[in-house]
Amino acid sequence: MRRWACTSVQKTFSFQNQPVTRCSRRHYSVQAQKVEHTRTRPDPFPIQHEPAPTAKTRPDPYALVAPELTHLRGSLLSLLGSAHPGLSEIARYYFLHPSKQLRSLIVLLFSHATNGLGRNWEEKRWAAVSEAETGLSEELDRPLKLPDVLNNWHPSMPNNTASFEDVFELRRPGMREPPPAPPQSTKHSIPHLASPPLLLPVQLRLAQIVEMIHIASRLHHDVQDTTTDDEPPQEGFGNKLTILGGDFLLGRASAALSRLGESEVVELVAGVISNIVEGEMLRMKGMESPSLGQIGGTKTLDDAWDIYLRKTYLNTASLMAKSARAAVVLGGCREGEVWKDIAYAYGRYLGIAYQLVEDTLDYESGGENLTPGLATGPALFAGEEHPELRPLIQRNFAEDGDIELAISYVSKSAGIERTRLLAQSYADKAREVLQLLPDSETKIALDVLTDCAVNRTW
Template sequence: MRLAQIVEMIHVASLLHDDVIDKSPLRRGAVSAPAAFGNKLSVLAGDFLLGRTSAALSRLGENEVVELIASVIANLVEGEILQLKAMHGEDLDRESDGQGARAAVVLGGCKEGELWKEIAYAYGRNLGIAFQLVDDILDYEAGEGTLGKPGGADLRLGLATGPALFAWEEHPELGPLIERKFKQEGDVELAREFVRRSSGVERTRDLARSYADKAREVLTSLPESDAKAALVVLTERVVKRTS
């Protein structure tokens, strides 16, 4: 439970920093921290949380867990840098999900060389990819009422995620918009229309389901338990979520 609290603190810190980088006015339907308190305080608040996280991690008394979670933080930062460079940081983010899951079983007593760490890593990584793909879908399907941020936020950041990339295969005219990162007036709206007229959202959802299925398949090696049943349910909820 303490590890879960620590990971959530890291998550909140990353959101504070993300809203500064993305210049987001909203977070879950409410005014974002940068909009309410300014960029400087938001960055400092995120840094403060990471500092408290480091102290809490050290008290766990498990060096491997500290190393794994430290790599998660590094991966998050690297992912943001890649995103700013218009490259794809998603693989690094999913690496973080796998490392976080691995840390949980290490803290639970798993020893070096045991299979459980690899099962945890594979589950976390596949589930994380499914989660992100659904996030990409919601950016097209939902407005402020669902995600708590304006629809098309990824496009305004110049990011072509799953639905747009699949739509590009069906509508080559989308290519120039992606290349110029949707910077011209009307690009965002036109790109959303191309996605709407394509099967991009459906194909992205199918891909999310396939990764959720992979996460569920990994669990077959685990003994039956309430915890395993909960992990199976989580693979279903990730794909069905609406926020």
């Protein structure tokens, strides 16, 4: 096996102004030699770091929030089944493996790891307690449980109207009064973690919303191109039910999102949905444009790498990054506090590492899941070793036999090994970011999660 040097080459993309790192040989193109030096941010306050625990004492990330994940899984299974019996089968497929709940797990763990650190934490906690005592917390469940939503009635209109002959009389929604201000004695100036760890109802609902968006994106991802003779998706749910199921989940997620009470969170999650759509467009093997006609593939390997890593962020990492940031915002983190940035950076690095490993598994499994479209890490690394593979990459493997040739070239190269090295480098960056958090069991669990994502030790 050849030995490859893992060298960091940073390229800054406009979509998030974040450096992107990939492993390559020590021979670089002119473009790859432009390295931007990033500034390190000092710790928000002095943190004493304890020695890393042994493997026997490292907590299981899933075990820390197992009750919440079980509740989330059950509620989503019930939600989909209430819409159409066929959607229950889809939901069970997407919850058969712990990795299917990775996004909601990140939300719950980062909530645990940062609740209490934000300047508005006491106000958030006090509001949650007050709403629970007055029954207002049930409003979070209204978009998901009201029978009105499963029928044609408008939730803000009377449901006893006999016909449509008269215009519905609009019912003004009741004004939601803010909870009373917390006592002065509960406010603190020095940030410290909530003890014992506490999850707010809005954070639990965010985890559910994130899972809805993820499942919807997977459903839409599996829609087949009916203009070809390709086989239907392995799950066999059918295009129509698959599309409608994804749309149903996005609609429910949007309704629940509006009740979280944070405009920044709404903006973050809405941005995720548009990011996923952009990523899917980059992944497609070809697009028709009224002005440009058929849009082809990339011209050079550098361009292919740029688009591939951009697609990886948009399709996979943006949901992890922005949902982790949203969880910290819901925990009372205000503008300018570093905890939001830590959460975003961790989710971004972990998401890219996770997807890079996913792309290696496609080739390690024999290429059964490979379809024409954008080249992934193993093929791009193989293209650096075998120039004859580059024309296939440029046309997005659109011709007959291209995928079989790509599998052959990847098997003769170090593409899979180098992609895994690249994934490990991103996982290491996620682990480095965690050092800015105060020590806790949840912080260790987030560190363990990086190993799970790369080594697939679920």
